[in-house]
Amino acid sequence: MSLSNSPSIRAIERRLLARWPETKLEPSLDRIVSVLRLLGDPQRRYRSVHITGTNGKTSTARMIEALLAGSGERTGRLTSPHLTSVRERIGIAEEVIGVPAFRSAFSAVGKQAELVDASMPHPLSFFEMTVAMAYRAFADAEIDIAVVEVGMGGRWDATNVIDADVAVVLPVDLDHTDYLGPTTTAIAEEKAGIIGPGSVAVSALQSQEVAAVLRERAQTVDARLVSQGADFILERRTVVEGGQVISVRGLYRSYSNVFLALHGRHQAENAACAIAAAEGALGRELELGAVRAALGQAASPGRFDxxxxxxxxxxxxxxxxxxxxxxxxxxxxxxxxxxxxxxxxxxxxxxxxxxxxxxxxxxxxxxxxxxxxxxxxxxxxxxxxxxxxxxxxxxxxxxxxxxxxxxxxxxxxxxxxxxxxxxxxxxxxxxxxxxxxxxxxxxxxxxxxxxxxx
Missing domain, CATH: 3.90.190.20 (Mur ligase, C-terminal domain)
Incomplete structure (x- = not known):
């Protein structure tokens, strides 16, 4: 398809939004598995960090991405929902995906989606399409590692077709109870589904009930569970103009007097999880200078913005x-x-x-x-x-x-x-x-x- 004949971004968004909305769920990974198989399973070509939890996923994803990029990794990022444009969901090397790459991903996925739609009881949803587009775009960009935020829950989420090296579970509370269950225990069981065999599972501070669910899942799949408050900790935080100064003891070393350009204790706790996740993905300590550079420029549009x-x-x-x-x-x-x-x-x-x-x-x-x-x-x-x-x-x-x-x-x-x-x-x-x-x-x-x- 020539550039002159390529659909506009608005046209692509209209075609995506005409599909099942992301609020309409049918618990199955069959559709996303099928379309990715037709695309050559692009999600297998890079490592990944997978993030779930009730709140804080996008902010934490951005911090993990910045920490990994600052450590020399070429990154991809998938977050949701977006504020104004679907393109915001997909990031390559810390930038919103470019228009040509977005069009290319849509074209590649769209052709295979027609085949999957014709063979399945339900068509690919808007969210499944954007996930497939992101995974294809990451492979095309030859990234080293993807930072992926779940859409909802975990076990049946369309993103959950990656074999994540690190699974991050942020605080679990009540939300989407009509889909995920009426209790935090039931919701935790769904979210724990992103913890895969042999992975590092990073847990934020949790209630006793949720912590028990995560321990059981980690033991079942032989994952290494590291928990905030035990294996890593936010040691100090001081509110300053434009954000806060934090000190974090990570999995491999301490990071002292780091300026975080985000507000609120919850973002300081998220930053501690992000540091542990980045360490877990790399299997080593981070450079203090890289941590300070990454968190000092942290931004999360629409989150205490x-x-x-x-x-x-x-x-x-x-x-x-x-x-x-x-x-x-x-x-x-x-x-x-x-x-x-x-x-x-x-x-x-x-x-x-x-x-x-x-x-x-x-x-x-x-x-x-x-x-x-x-x-x-x-x-x-x-x-x-x-x-x-x-x-x-x-x-x-x-x-x-x-x-x-x-x-x-x-x-x-x-x-x-x-x-x-x-x-x-x-x-x-x-x-x-x-x-x-x-x-x-x-x-x-x-x-x-x-x-x-x-």
Missing amino acids: VRPGSPLVILDAAHNPHGARALAESLTELAPCRTFAVIAAMADKNVEGMLRELEPVVDVVVCTRNSSPRSLAPAKLAATARQVFGAQRVHVAFNVATALDKARTLAAPLPGNEPDGLVLVTGSVVTVGDANQVLPADTPRRPMGQPLPG
Whole structure:
């Protein structure tokens, strides 16, 4: 296919989105296995790190990628969901996949997908297509190691056709209970499915029930389980402008006084897991300078993504109570000020649980809807918000753009020279993506804090 006849990125996205949505699941790896076999099993041509957990997967994936790249590895990265473009899901050598490579991967996978669709009871889904495209693109780019985030769960996730050298299980909490099970134990059993024979399994801090599930899985498949708090640990953290300074004892050595350009204790804990995962993948200690360079430039768009300005805007894709709790803790570490939250969430989420976690740190809520057809109606969201915040603290807006305008107006200084408040946008990745599209293009993505010497 000549470049002039190649479909546009928008056309490719439309064709991908016309498939089964990633929220519609049919537990089987048959389709992804079949299409990859027709492609020559590209996922076998490089090593991999696989990441699951309830929250923090994308941020941790980006940190692992940066640590491995800083150690001389050519990397690929697969994360989900995206904020504004499907291309964001696939990274090559720490950059979003280029347009020609994206088109090439779509063309290669699309031809084989037609054969699989015709032979299976259900067609390949949107998510299965993007996974196959990523695995093909990684092989074409001749990467050394892929850092792969699961879409949902683990055992039946389309990404789980790699033989990962390292499996990372971040904190497990309740989410997607309709698919993964009603308890953290049931959810952990699904997520533990990414731990393969002979791999290194890196576990974040977990409840006793979840830890027991991971131990049993590791023993069953003869994997080496390393756990935070025992085999590696976050020793210290200090909040500084633009992020925090952390010290981590890894699997092979300690890394002291490392500036992390991300906010919140949860990101410091994620960084500790990322260091252990990178060490496990390489089988050795990391260079301190490489760790400082990687974490000092860490960025995770849409995850406590601070946009300086007047007022300050924070984008955070928290979409469940566990994520909202981490968000609330991060907000408390900023200088105290009034907080005006723009919230739009999916109708199938535990909205009341999220709101109750945010209530102590949010002054006013502007309830709205995002661009997804799954979005909860603003009136229904507002009804729940009034039960949590009280009627006087709740406003309603038609969409994210108008809600953002309302929140900015409310955050303006009050008489008496009270300082600006800050605007928080949260509730879903789609909500954050909608806000990202209307924020000024030249707004910095995060404060450029400087590492401390040491």
